[in-house]
Amino acid sequence: xxxxxxxxxxxxxxxxxxxxxxxxxxxxxxxxxxxxxxxxxxxxxxxxxxxxxxxxxxxxxxxxxxxxxxxxxxxxxxxxxxxxxxxxxxxxxxxxxxxxxxxxxxxxxxxxxxxxxxxxxxxxxxxxxxxx
Amino acid sequence: xxxxxxxxxxxxxxxxxxxxxxxxxxxxxxxxxxxxxxxxxxxxxxxxxxxxxxxxxxxxxxxxxxxxxxxxxxxxxxxxxxxxxxxxxxxxxxxxxxxxxxxxxxxxxxxxxxxxxxxxxxxxxxxxxxxx
DNA sequence: TTTGTTATTGAAAACCATTTTCATTTGCAA
DNA sequence: TTGCAAATGAAAATGGTTTTCAATAACAAA
Ligand SMILES: [Mn+2]
Ligand SMILES: [Mn+2]
Ligand SMILES: [Zn+2]
Ligand SMILES: [Zn+2]
Numbered sequence: 434x435x436x437x438x439x440x441x442x443x444x445x446x447x448x449x450x451x452x453x454x455x456x457x458x459x460x461x462x463x464x465x466x467x468x469x470x471x472x473x474x475x476x477x478x479x480x481x482x483x484x485x486x487x488x489x490x491x492x493x494x495x496x497x498x499x500x501x502x503x504x505x506x507x508x509x510x511x512x513x514x515x516x517x518x519x520x521x522x523x524x525x526x527x528x529x530x531x532x533x534x535x536x537x538x539x540x541x542x543x544x545x546x547x548x549x550x551x552x553x554x555x556x557x558x559x560x561x562x563x564x565x
Numbered sequence: 566x567x568x569x570x571x572x573x574x575x576x577x578x579x580x581x582x583x584x585x586x587x588x589x590x591x592x593x594x595x596x597x598x599x600x601x602x603x604x605x606x607x608x609x610x611x612x613x614x615x616x617x618x619x620x621x622x623x624x625x626x627x628x629x630x631x632x633x634x635x636x637x638x639x640x641x642x643x644x645x646x647x648x649x650x651x652x653x654x655x656x657x658x659x660x661x662x663x664x665x666x667x668x669x670x671x672x673x674x675x676x677x678x679x680x681x682x683x684x685x686x687x688x689x690x691x692x693x694x695x696x697x
Numbered sequence: 698t699t700t701g702t703t704a705t706t707g708a709a710a711a712c713c714a715t716t717t718t719c720a721t722t723t724g725c726a727a
Numbered sequence: 728t729t730g731c732a733a734a735t736g737a738a739a740a741t742g743g744t745t746t747t748c749a750a751t752a753a754c755a756a757a
Contacts, residue, residue, distance in 0.1 A: 554684045
């Protein structure tokens with residue numbers, strides 16, 4: 434099973450890899466595993482909740498390991514619309530998460546939703562993309 | 566120019582239409598306008614900032630009118646991962662926006678980003694999708 | 698061991714939203 | 728009119744992802 438291979442790649446990077454990125458890295462160690470299997474495995478891992486799937490607007494899905502049970506790695510994203518750079522930020526999260534929880538509760542009740550997740554991204558221009 | 570036609574469609578719905586949805590509606594009034602033009606027009610409107618482009622994970626982009634200058638229509642989204650239903654919510658926004666502003670300022674300074682936008686979505690299951 | 702049945706796999710083909718190409722039409726100034 | 732650039736839509740191309748399908752692996756009887 435390529436499951437371990439994919440998880441291994443994802444747990445050794447803080448980048449946001451595409452399916453093909455992951456395939457290429459997996460391929461170095463397990464040349465037998467094909468791109469189709471990587472897609473299938475990612476699909477399952479996302480369904481299981483072990484992996485998050487993101488869309489940062491560049492036409493391909495990006496993946497990252499879901500935070501462990503301690504939730505210690507939870508972070509949000511800062512996305513440069515110029516060069517596509519993505520920053521993981523973990524600051525301000527405490528306050529954010531507190532408000533989010535409150536908001537979630539309110540929304541759950543009002544709209545009768547069982548909320549399981551949230552997505553928070555800030556868009557802007559990084560230093561390099563602002564200069565020229 | 567199909568600009569008015571597209572804006573007209575978007576300003577008369579609170580749904581989150583795909584390019585083809587918009588094309589079909591525009592087509593009723595202006596049968597001469599093609600899908601390519603709708604894509605081109607949407608692209609421009611998004612660049613200008615008059616229209617927002619979203620990805621709710623169903624493989625096609627969704628569009629909605631950006632809020633007017635008063636920002637009175639600003640809202641975030643609740644997405645059902647079961648049926649794809651999308652709820653616009655405007656509650657809790659005051660508190661959220663206050664914290665967001667604070668977070669934005671902190672992030673701008675720390676990471677040297679000029680933040681122009683944010684995306685906030687809650688994912689979960691609506692009542693209908695939770696039952697069965 | 699065999700045999701049969703099912704699950705897994707990857708290569709190739711299909712899919713499909715979006716983009717590109719390109720020939721035609723339109724707008725407009727000289 | 729004439730000339731030229733911008734705008735337009737039909738058709739073709741693109742490209743990430745999904746589907747198909749034949750081959751192989753796993754596993755359970757017999
Ligand atoms: Mn991240
Ligand atoms: Mn909306
Ligand atoms: Zn940048
Ligand atoms: Zn639902």
